[in-house]
Amino acid sequence: MNKSASQNGVPMSPAPELKATLTLPQTAFAMKANLPQNEPLRLARWTSLGLYEKLRKAGRGRPVYLLHDGPPYANGPIHLGHALNKGLKDFVVKSKTMAGFDAPYVPGYDCHGLPIEIKVDEKLGHKKLEMPVPAVLEACRAYAQKYVGLQTEQFERIGCFGRWETPYKTMARGYEARTLEAFYGFLEKGFVYRGLKPVYWCIHDRTALAEAEVEYENHTSPSIYVRYRLTSDPAAIAPALAGRQVSTIVWTTTPWTLPASLAVAFHPDFDYVALEAESGEVYLVAAALAEQVAAACRLGHTKQLARFKGALLERLTFQHPFLERSILGVLGDYVTADTGTGAVHTAPAHGADDFYTGQRYSLDPTCRVDAGGHIHVDPAAWHLAQPPAFDGLNVWKANPIIVAMLEERGALLGGGQLEHSYPHCWRCHHPVIFRATEQWFISLETPVKRADGSETTFRQVAIEEIDKVIWDPAWGKERITNMIATRPDWCISRQRIWGVPIAVFLCEGCNLPIVDAALNRGIVDLFEREGAEAWHTTPLEVLLPAAAACAHCGGTAFRKETDILDVWFDSGVSWLAVCESDPDLSQAYSLFQKGEGREVPEVLYLEGGDQHRGWFHSSLLTSVALRGRAPYSHVATAGWTLDEQGRAMSKSLGNGVDPIDIANRMGGEIVRLWVASVDFREDTAASENLMQRCAELYKKLRNTFRFLLGNLHGFVPARDRVPEAELLPLDRYMLARTRDLTEKILAWYEAFEFHRVYQAVNEFAIVDLSAFYLDVLKDRMYTFAPTSTARRSAQTVLWQVTEALVRLVAPILTFTADEIWEHLPAVEGREASVHLALFPKPEEIFSGDPAPILAEWQKLFALRDEVFRAIEDWRKEGSVGKGLEASVTIVASGDFTQFLRSISKDRMQEFLNVSSVFVGDLYADSGELRNLLGDQAYDLIKSTFANRSFRAFASRAIGTKCNRCWRYTHDTANYGIWQNVCTRCQSALCEMGIAPPQPEAEK
RNA sequence: GGAGCCGUGCCUCAAUGGUCACAGGAGCGGAUUUAUAAUCCGAGAUCUGCUGCGGACACAGCAGGUGGGGGUUCAAGUCCCCCCGGCUCCGCCA
Structure with missing residues (x-):
């Protein structure tokens, strides 16, 4: 209780305490959020x-x-x-x-x-x-x-x-x-085809993968150089090669594809050379890579026998290094001159380029690697009784065996390991392979008609549609446009079960699907009723009319497709x-x-x-x-x-x-x-530390709201609200500032600039409210009579600020804004939750243009900073205390003196949190200023004033400290037993109906 | 290989081409028992050059300084070009 009293040994007075007459903040809104x-x-x-x-x-x-x-x-x-x-x-x-x-x-x-x-x-x-x-x-x-x-x-x-x-x-x-209906839509409109194509294949998950399901990760592969002996006449390339033993060298990182090797691709426009190795053998490689290859394959000192374009090598024939198969020389412009040998081993079943090349040269794309990745040797190319050692092994296990087999046969010219980025399954992270299989595709080149009737392609329309969309950030448009422009046909089938079945009937005769809109409608209805499981549980005879016949071959035997749709199709x-x-x-x-x-x-x-x-x-x-x-x-x-x-x-x-x-x-x-x-458009960092930061800011915001609510205690808006025109200037300024903030925040929400909302709210709460307005307002809020107009003026603004702010933060501080909502002064017809309310309207916060008011006050804030600095200087000189113990002398000149004098002393003192303020003009009031500051200080100011518009000096406040409001004034008096109460507080007490307390009767 | 993003104090970060580059955190110094598990105030950019001094340190002042370097402009953290560093996406065939 009254510590000083009991310490002095004087019995505690039961008289009411002066402190109890202050109107301190009061709210049930807890400081600690829990x-x-x-x-x-x-x-x-x-x-x-x-x-x-x-x-x-x-x-x-x-x-x-x-x-x-x-x-x-x-x-x-x-x-x-x-x-x-x-x-x-x-x-x-x-x-x-x-x-x-x-x-x-x-x-x-x-x-x-x-x-x-x-x-x-x-x-x-x-x-x-x-x-x-x-x-x-x-x-x-x-x-x-x-x-x-x-x-x-x-x-x-x-x-x-x-x-x-x-x-x-x-x-x-x-x-x-x-989903099925959408698939049928594609099917019926002719976007869908079924075809053999090399697709990414995960042998672990035994399924095809879409491009979107592939991620590149580092992978170590064998890197080998393999000799392919020429079987056609070398003289056809250059006369100098007549009668020589000629080979080419291919480089591969996937030895397991060699059993499927059907061709060797050369670039038609590259220069190739015939190199004679020390061993006497002649090798055909790209000129640009000759040196590199000679080193990698240890050809020793080489001699160039001929030089010619790759186009010359088309339709030569080579011997497969270990199969009984003739390898065809083919041309492809995808052959590069920066790695490898310029001669690319081509397995149509295992690569996109290879596949299309194979098509051009009518090579067989049959894939002899099964869904699990096991190689099955082509019986037509293997006449030995014993199958090769790699037969039946999965591709990774087959690799070293094939390398060994090459070495045994002298076809391995060089080798090593290569770490490179390689496609992996994004789900199981195992390396994937290319495998030519029967899949369902949506063709990006499907011809379609535009709304105006002009002919174009699906791909083209998609690109045109991208252009009509707003992409944020804008570079997204370019990104997706490029993707659509270059993507291959969409492989939509997967060889799994957990998904939407590609519910079509395939003709046993020609493998083509029945496309029948009425039939399809029926299956969609079935799915609607029983789910996708129905495809598995309902027998074909029930699903398909008995009279069904293939529109292509007339066949009457059908089977159900068992593949499912790509999940990207689903979503x-x-x-x-x-x-x-x-x-x-x-x-x-x-x-x-x-x-x-x-x-x-x-x-x-x-x-x-x-x-x-x-x-x-x-x-x-x-x-x-x-x-x-x-x-x-x-x-x-x-x-x-x-x-x-x-x-x-x-x-x-x-x-x-x-x-x-x-x-x-x-x-x-x-x-x-x-x-x-965070600015979500960019990459964002998160850590325990940053979360802690947010938690600290949260505390600050919460406390600011708590103080606002605490000072709204007793405020009944309908009764106590002061009309805008009658507000005190400081309060009007705050409303203008709040309107300005509201306008900005509304615009930022509109543009999804949430991090700016965060910043602005943060700054407003800390700088404008906590450090300035609320701090300045304490005197008025605590010491004035609760019903006084000055206090109601402040409360009106605190109320409007809180009402606006709680709405503005509600989208972000979802829980807390709602909690604050419950502690706001009651208003008729208030929504049950802040989330049912609308954003504040700027013009309802403050009717005028905030800009001129903000500009005017800007000048005053510079003054406030200067005064705080002056008080700090004064403190350092050894006098201790808070602002109210200070008296401030402001030296200004000309217009600025006039401006400052246009502001009342009371406002000035409130704004600066000091007990008294004297504004003097450097020139007009030199006498008074010399008195207050001393000649020396005055002369110093005068000589250094040129680059400033004002200076401030602090000194100990004169007068007596009011025990109630702590300001130093000349006019304190006793109020009953309460000593040293200033006249302002006395009238406040009067207004509050608190009579001067009389001493207790002597005991 | 292609595209893009980012680089501001010890840390996290803000800034329609326009004051002296915002604010917070941490740390430092101070005040407050009337927001007290709270609040307020102050100092504070690493570096470079110059000036003050006979000189050095310290200090003070001035100028420059938003990764580095150029450019456009009356004016650049902001726009353009190059470089360095970090990151992401796309592509990646043997």
């Missing part, structure tokens, strides 16, 4: 309130803004990249909602595909082989559902709003039906399966697709930059093919989340900061604050 404990409670409250439904209801009739969610893959807990992704989307949805749009958000999940199937395989083990397909699918479904549930819980935990009870799932029956049709089909979205989406009417909604896709080759890409292709236009109007891309070492955090690696761990220890709000703090 986010990990309190956030879940608030989530539960929102659920019971039905907040998302309420938002939808509130949005009815407003213009629609459609952010269509790209589905994350449902096979694990979320990582920071997910948190960034969903956090940004949530900022968009919330800010658009508060900006007056109806912004529904239907989250989605990508459920089919290899990673889940593999996991389920691992779990089931041998059992899988005995299980019927539908049972395995059921297990996959359950696995995916488990992670749909987990991720949903986690996304909600970090405060993301959306239709979480009923998200879209690519494995939902309806979605599967739509790539979400615009159809979700935007067009979901009752909450379809109406707005159809407005968008028609592109007509007054209010054409925006459709935004917002994902990581990797989706240029993923979801943005596949969605574009499917929508352009089936609807003739891009599925979005706006695409925004986020950079990568990097860990502290600067390594990318990616879906497949799953490294880095765990957002849920942060939410559990610091709060989901902290994760959100981090998301807001």
Whole structure:
């Protein structure tokens, strides 16, 4: 209690304390947030309130803004990249909602595909082989559902709003039906063909892979030089070679492809030379590489016998190094002169270039490597009773055996190991191979008609559609354009089971599919009713009318295709399966697709930059093919989340900061604050340290709000609000500043510049509010009578600032803004949650143009800085104390003196937090200033004043300290038993109805 | 190989071509018991050159200084070119 009294041994006075007459901040808004404990409670409250439904209801009739969610893959807990992704989307949805749009958000999940199937395989083990397909699918479904549930819980935990009870799932029956419908759309419109082609093949997962499913990683391969002996007449190349033993040398890093070697490719325009080695053999290699090859193959001292163009080597024949096969000399302009020998061994079954070259020369592309990567020797090229040692081995095991076989036969001229980047399966990270197999393709060169009837290709229309979309950042457009321009046909088939079946009937006679729209419709309906499993469970006879006959060959025997669709096809049709089909979205989406009417909604896709080759890409292709236009109007891309070492955090690696761990220890709000703090268009760094930073900023913001709320205690807006015209100048200034801030923040939300919102709010709270306005206001808030106009003026502004700020931060500080909302002074008709409110309107905060007011005050802030410096100087001289113990002398000149004098003393003292201020003109008031500062100081100022417009000096305040407000004045008096109370405080006490307390009767 | 992003104090970072380059954190110095698990104030850019001094250190002042170097401009952290460093994406056939 009263310490000094008891220390003096005087009995404690029961008289009321002067301090108790101050109006100190009072609020139930806790200083300590306890986010990990309190956030879940608030989530539960929102659920019971039905907040998302309420938002939808509130949005009815407003213009629609459609952010269509790209589905994350449902096979694990979320990582920071997910948190960034969903956090940004949530900022968009919330800010658009508060900006007056109806912004529904239907989250989605990508459920089919290899990673889940593999996991389920691992779990089931041998059992899988005995299980019927539908049972395995059921297990996959359950696995995916488990992670749909987990991720949903986690996304909600970090405060993301959306239709979480009923998200879209690519494995939902309806979605599967739509996916199949989309495939049939492609099929019926003639985009689809089935063909033999080299595709990336994962022998571990036994499936074809799309380009998007391949990642390049380092891999060590054997690097060998192999001799191919010429069997045609060497004199045909150059007379000098007549009768000589001539060979060429190929270089390869995949010895296992040699059994499939059918040709050697030369560049038609390169110079080739015939080199005579020390051994006497003659080798044909590219001139540019001759020296290098001679060294690598230890040819010794070489002699050039002839020089000629590669074109001359076409249709020569060579002997395969270990098979009984003639190898054809072919030409290809993909042969390069920087590595290898200029002679490229060509296996049409195992390379794209090789395949197309093979087609030109009618070579057989049959692949003798099976799905598991086992080589099966071509019986036509192997006449020995014993199969070769590599027969039946997988390609990696076959490599060294083939190398040994070459060595044995003297065909190995050089060898070593090479570490190079090599395609790997993005899911299992095993190296992949090229393998020519029968696959389903969507042709990018499909002829299509534009809206105006002109003829073009699918690829071309896709590129034209890209141009109509806003890409943010802008370079994304170039990126995806290049990808579409150069990509090969889309291989959409996979040899797995967990996905949407390519539900077609193939003619046993000619292998062509039945294309029958009515039949297809029936299968789609079947999927709708029973799910994709129906393809496996329903016998062919039931699915196919008995009278069916092949339109091509008339055959009547059919089989069901067993391949499934690429998962990128699944998610790539979400615009159809979700935007067009979901009752909450379809109406707005159809407005968008028609592109007509007054209010054409925006459709935004917002994902990581990797989706240029993923979801943005596949969605574009499917929508352009089936609807003739891009599925979005706006695409925004986020950079990568990097860990502290600067390594990318990616879906497949799953490294880095765990957002849920942060939410559990610091709060989901902290994760959100981090998301807001980064410029998402660039790569972003995250670490424990940076999260800590956000947590500290959070504390500061929270405390600022707490102080605002505390000082609004007792303020009833309808009763106490002071009209704008009657506000004190300082308070008016703050309103102008708040309007200015609001305008900026609204524009930043509009442009998705969330990090600027973060910065500006941060700065406003710390600099404008905490360090300035709130600090300055303490005197007025604490010591003036609660009902006084001056105090109400301040409260009016504090109230408006808080009302504006809480809305402006609500999209980011989702939990805290809502908590603040509950502690605001009651207002009739207030929404149940801040999230149901709209952003503040700048003109309702302050009616005038803020710019001139801000400019005027700018001058005063320079003065404030100077005064604080002066007080600091004075403190250093040994006098201690706070600003109120100081009296300040300001020396100014000319117009600035006039300007300062136009401000009342009280305002000046309040603004500077000092007890008294004297403003003197350097010239006009020299006498007075000499008195106050001393001749020496005055002369010094006068001589150094040239480059300044003012100087300030602090000295001990004169007068007596008021025990209530702590200002030093000349007019303190006793107020009852309270000693030294200034007249301002006395009248305040009067106004508060507190009579001077009288001493207690003597004991 | 192609495309792009980034580089600002010890750290994290801001800045329509326009004041003296924002702010926070850490550390330093100080104040406050009336936001107190809180708040406020102050000093503070690594370096280079020059001046003050007979000279050195220290100090003070001035000028330059936003990875380095050029350029455009009345004016550049910002626009252009080159270089260095970090990162990402795309491509990568033997």
